[in-house]
Amino acid sequence: MKPILIAGCGDIGQRVARLYRVQGASVWGIVCSETSARRLRAGGIEPLLGDLADRTTLKDQPTAEAVIFYFAPPPAQGERDPLIQNFLATIDPVRLPAKVVLISTTAVYGDCQGAWITEAQAAEPQTARGRRRLDAENILHRWGKETGVPFVTLRVGGIYGPGRLPVVRLEKGLPILDPVESPYTNRIHQDDLARVCKAAAERGVSGEIYNVSDGHPSTMSQYFIDVAKALGLPLPPVVSRAEAEKVMSAGMLSYLQESRRLENRKMSEELAIELRYPDLAAGLAALKRN
Numbered sequence: 399m400k401p402i403l404i405a406g407c408g409d410i411g412q413r414v415a416r417l418y419r420v421q422g423a424s425v426w427g428i429v430c431s432e433t434s435a436r437r438l439r440a441g442g443i444e445p446l447l448g449d450l451a452d453r454t455t456l457k458d459q460p461t462a463e464a465v466i467f468y469f470a471p472p473p474a475q476g477e478r479d480p481l482i483q484n485f486l487a488t489i490d491p492v493r494l495p496a497k498v499v500l501i502s503t504t505a506v507y508g509d510c511q512g513a514w515i516t517e518a519q520a521a522e523p524q525t526a527r528g529r530r531r532l533d534a535e536n537i538l539h540r541w542g543k544e545t546g547v548p549f550v551t552l553r554v555g556g557i558y559g560p561g562r563l564p565v566v567r568l569e570k571g572l573p574i575l576d577p578v579e580s581p582y583t584n585r586i587h588q589d590d591l592a593r594v595c596k597a598a599a600e601r602g603v604s605g606e607i608y609n610v611s612d613g614h615p616s617t618m619s620q621y622f623i624d625v626a627k628a629l630g631l632p633l634p635p636v637v638s639r640a641e642a643e644k645v646m647s648a649g650m651l652s653y654l655q656e657s658r659r660l661e662n663r664k665m666s667e668e669l670a671i672e673l674r675y676p677d678l679a680a681g682l683a684a685l686k687r688n
């Protein structure tokens with residue numbers, strides 16, 4: 399089996415690693431903290447401790463004929479992603495990988511005013527967060543064309559699942575936007591995303607972009623309400639958009655500026671994925687069973 403190298407081996411990386419480990423593959427994971435390195439080792443993943451911001455720390459990466467998953471987020475500031483640039487620059491041209499799969503985000507589309515969109519939608523990010531992701535996509539695209547290494551880009555919606563739910567927010571009783579004014583959001587369960595990543599490595603067509611979501615978007619407010627009900631937490635108070643501007647964090651407000659609904663047909667058909675959690679209700683029902 400080809401070696402697996404996961405650059406940014408956090409939650410999703412470790413889920414992907416487990417899918418390969420059960421098949422007997424060797425998996426390496428790049429992380430930047432000792433704690434994460436210990437966690438990887440305990441999970442049978444060979445840790446590579448390094449900082450993607452500093453090329454000199456990226457050593458001994460088993461890139462030759464490897465399948466590389468690039469999952470590290472861009473830096474928190476600026477409009478560029480120097481981290482993926484550094485990572486790709488350290489790959490020795492005589493040790494090229496077999497394929498690279500990148501996790502990007504749907505923020506690259508910008509606001510679509512709630513429309514259903516496919517991968518044909520133009521990327522017009524309206525936030526620095528979205529522009530950094532598009533920069534990462536472009537860097538991989540250029541490198542893939544230059545080296546001839548096949549690459550696939552996944553534009554992923556909001557990831558949810560155990561440990562990734564807005565529990566603290568709901569416990570604090572923070573408000574949500576009036577559902578009538580709330581934008582649409584798209585979601586994917588963390589375990590389904592890991593399976594999509596592996597499918598993209600196996601069946602994704604080089605140079606292609608795949609939207610990754612369960613295909614059942616709802617408004618952001620409805621999401622908070624559904625999670626509260628599933629977890630038996632109090633329903634959050636509702637505020638108007640004008641009130642939200644005063645009481646919500648800048649981060650939350652930026653998410654409320656963009657609304658789009660993702661078609662996931664290309665993912666389902668070309669990557670031949672049947673989701674375990676085809677909608678939020680299925681994902682939340684599984685929480686109760688576990």
Ligand SMILES: NC(=O)c1ccc[n+]([C@@H]2O[C@H](COP(=O)([O-])OP(=O)(O)OC[C@H]3O[C@@H](n4cnc5c(N)ncnc54)[C@H](OP(=O)(O)O)[C@@H]3O)[C@@H](O)[C@H]2O)c1
Nearest residue numbers: 406407408409410429430431434449450469470471556557
């Ligand atoms: N949250 C969402 O809903 C959402 C939606 C779409 C896409 N995404 C993106 O999906 C990707 C995977 O998500 P995830 O939940 O698996 O992320 P995660 O758990 O935060 O994992 C990210 C990993 O990247 C490593 N990393 C970060 N900066 C690094 C650096 N400078 N050098 C070396 N390693 C570095 C971290 O190492 P340490 O563990 O040592 O810190 C961590 O292991 C991320 O890019 C995320 O932004 C998220």
